[in-house]
Amino acid sequence: MAPPEPAEQRQVLLDERTRTLALIESLTARLSEVVEASADEASDDEHDPEGTTLAVERGQLVAQLARSRVRVEEIDAALERLGRGAYGVCQTCGTPIDPERLEVLPAARQCVRCAMHGGSTRW
Numbered sequence: 001m002a003p004p005e006p007a008e009q010r011q012v013l014l015d016e017r018t019r020t021l022a023l024i025e026s027l028t029a030r031l032s033e034v035v036e037a038s039a040d041e042a043s044d045d046e047h048d049p050e051g052t053t054l055a056v057e058r059g060q061l062v063a064q065l066a067r068s069r070v071r072v073e074e075i076d077a078a079l080e081r082l083g084r085g086a087y088g089v090c091q092t093c094g095t096p097i098d099p100e101r102l103e104v105l106p107a108a109r110q111c112v113r114c115a116m117h118g119g120s121t122r123w
């Protein structure tokens with residue numbers, strides 16, 4: 001499989017960025033609903049299991065939002081690398097990243113080898 005054209009790759013990243021931003025928007029909307037609902041719950045004296053469910057959902061939404069924001073940053077970084085012709089090259093070892101990996105993870109910074117061993121202790 002031939003490596004994708006930079007223009008195509010840019011489009012893939014931009015699409016991914018748009019999708020992620022839309023996701024952030026819907027997560028943010030849902031989060032404010034949950035926050036509002038939990039505020040209502042808190043004003044009730046009765047202990048309600050609903051409150052716990054909302055707290056759990058709130059935690060999940062916050063975590064998902066944090067991940068999505070990191071994703072946008074990664075996509076921006078990938079677009080920046082694309083702009084200076086450094087896209088698709090492993091930032092750790094400098095070898096080209098497998099195009100199939102880039103198809104799955106367009107914002108990948110590292111080749112499979114480094115991603116698997118990166119951050120782990122030396123053997």
Ligand SMILES: [Zn+2]
Pocket residue numbers: 090091092093094095110111112113114115
């Ligand atoms: Zn590498």
